[in-house]
Ligand SMILES: O=C(O)c1ccc(O)c(O)c1
């Protein structure tokens with residue numbers, strides 16, 4: 001199966017686009033006419049440049065407003081087409097996309113359009129070229145692939161076929177299974193795009209909000225499944241009109257595109273194994289089984305402050321690395337690693353951003369298979385030299401150059417703690433049992449990319465995006481969680497540097513973990529134990545508790561207990577949720593303690609504005625050490 005991407009999906013000039021597309025491992029490109037016109041070079045130069053990158057031109061597009069025109073407009077449209085045929089021959093591509101007309105003077109009628117296409121087919125065939133007809137969702141007379149197919153069928157010409165684009169079919173909620181009735185050899189080209197479920201004008205939605213398959217809400221795998229069931233054997237190409245991508249990193253968007261395309265093709269193959277998808281076998285998505293460890297890079301007084309904070313949170317220092325200045329802190333199933341090395345990955349992380357989460361370890365069933373899947377999706381493995389007696393843990397680069405490790409119960413990896421840190425069982429401390437969620441802060445424009453990163457690699461479900469109101473701007477939050485909730489990651493995207501998340505990005509020089517939420521089965525008992533160890537929670541104002549009393553029917557005494565311990569509360573139809581925050585630490589990192597009632601799947605989003613206001617008050621009042 002040839003993979004392809006339209007040049008319109010990326011930022012930069014044509015040369016930069018080709019470099020990024022080739023580096024991301026695509027086989028070919030659709031040349032979007034504007035990209036060609038803006039390029040200072042002849043069609044033959046462009047063709048050479050594309051091929052020099054090892055790429056093929058899979059399609060030239062779009063040719064607009066062709067069919068159904070009255071004379072003399074009709075004759076002019078044919079003349080225009082002949083000029084584009086000249087261009088295609090020089091470029092070295094044989095397929096042109098004609099999208100359904102939006103011309104105000106175009107006339108309807110399937111036979112009229114079919115006759116136009118028959119004649120265009122004759123002219124194309126004389127030059128060895130082919131025509132693909134695509135129904136735009138907002139076409140004047142043709143806005144449905146079924147009508148476009150009927151026109152192609154009646155045109156009755158071997159050089160005229162159909163172009164299918166998942167956006168146009170799925171945005172209009174047309175059942176993709178209707179594609180199964182079309183003969184595969186009459187489909188000349190297939191374009192894929194996803195989009196978020198937002199109600200808006202179709203044209204505006206298509207031109208600004210398309211995204212990579214898996215990043216949005218449309219059933220793109222079902223669409224591709226129907227296409228493949230026809231026996232279609234041509235390229236599968238991404239055509240993503242998106243404002244963020246047009247302004248984003250060319251290489252990153254190309255890499256994301258490749259990742260999404262391989263993931264969706266693999267999904268289709270798994271959904272219908274009989275389909276012929278020419279794609280090397282790759283391991284399936286695995287369910288992450290929890291967070292095995294979280295590692296901080298730190299030094300000097302920051303490291304001592306973090307150690308002290310961990311002590312007040314009930315952690316015990318249980319081990320020291322056999323070769324390195326790296327300590328292990330444990331409580332229940334939680335492992336926190338404090339890395340003060342002066343060389344290697346953690347040291348680089350500390351130098352560039354101060355105290356920061358430099359590594360995360362995820363527990364999985366088969367670590368090597370996760371690494372292999374990541375590789376097939378275009379993610380290089382991460383490795384650094386091993387010291388004597390150290391365990392080689394499979395890993396890749398995660399958010400902002402941090403490292404994501406995969407640990408499975410196999411003999412080699414499971415013994416890492418005993419072998420490198422000499423530790424056995426974990427203390428129960430103050431009753432914190434496991435990592436409930438990891439909150440990663442990033443800029444809003446990176447959220448789609450990281451959503452895709454996790455969801456293409458792991459079996460997860462993503463929630464819809466939630467707006468979190470910081471007193472100084474909006475932060476958008478997206479949850480990626482395993483279906484059983486054992487691994488939960490919240491991605492928080494900041495637009496403005498004035499939000500707490502935005503100022504954290506600035507303080508710590510880029511995206512990273514801003515908070516770590518730890519679970520307890522009894523938050524009152526845990527906080528009582530922590531108070532004895534000197535833990536001071538983030539204070540909440542009386543107004544917050546007065547409002548809680550008004551909003552919820554709480555049992556006698558519970559409100560007072562929550563106020564005394566600075567506990568926040570939420571409840572939905574499925575259960576209750578208690579949360580409490582630590583004060584912010586270097587650069588704005590903090591811990592959260594949570595008690596999740598059975599069934600509650602949220603994160604206390606209604607409390608976020610009050611929590612953020614309290615944190616800002618605390619940071620202004622005390623002055624957070626900024627390393
Ligand atoms: O928005 C458009 O005009 C447009 C052009 C060409 C396409 O293939 C398409 O899907 C949309």
Ligand SMILES: [Mg+2]
Pocket residue numbers: 134165191239
């Ligand atoms: Mg299209």
